Amino acid sequence: MDRVAKLASQKAVVIFSKSSCCMSHAIKRLFYEQGVSPAVYELDEDSRGKEMEWALVRLGCNPSVPAVFIAASEAHCMENKLQSFAA
Template sequence: MQVTTKKTGIRMAGNIGIETEAPSTTTMMLDNPYKIVRQLASTNAVVLFSMSGCCMCTVAKRLLFGLGVGPTIIEIDHHGAGPDIQAVLFQLVADGRQPVPAVFVGGKFLGGIETLMGCHINGTLVPLLKEAGALWL
């Protein structure tokens, strides 16, 4: 059995781009924005959906990097399915708040900047990150 591969480009923060080899069946499965979000969240310890010009997204990135976490960052304004992903995130927050930054930890939706900062302040963020495998110390 031979698996064909197709090059996919994943845009990350700023002008950084990563070329990866992905099975064509995987790329076909990720044509639905809900599936894209679910797949990213379930295969990475921490995922941060961000907009490149968003100051609160920068705060979330700096907090996570400062704690020693290397989150998977999806800049939705640079992603081909960005508007559709943003619509999925709007459904997740469901209270009319801004959907970015949107943070997933251990495959589960944690929330936006308020929840992230609240967890950090009350001391529950680090244990969550350790449980998800994003921190080892």
């Protein structure tokens, strides 16, 4: 979890993603279209990606991606984001 926390604190918006995940693609596009340039970590392209994926699950992200950190304060998992958009 230390690596996830460290990476999440390096930029205002950080997205943990998988290059093959359509929801990851959608959330990245959402931020880009709003003029936000997030740091994006593709877990399936990172040698420590599986370790980071398990850390995200331990933080409560299920599914683990896409996970969005805003100001490093809290992980926002896709399921939680969809619920907030629907409200």
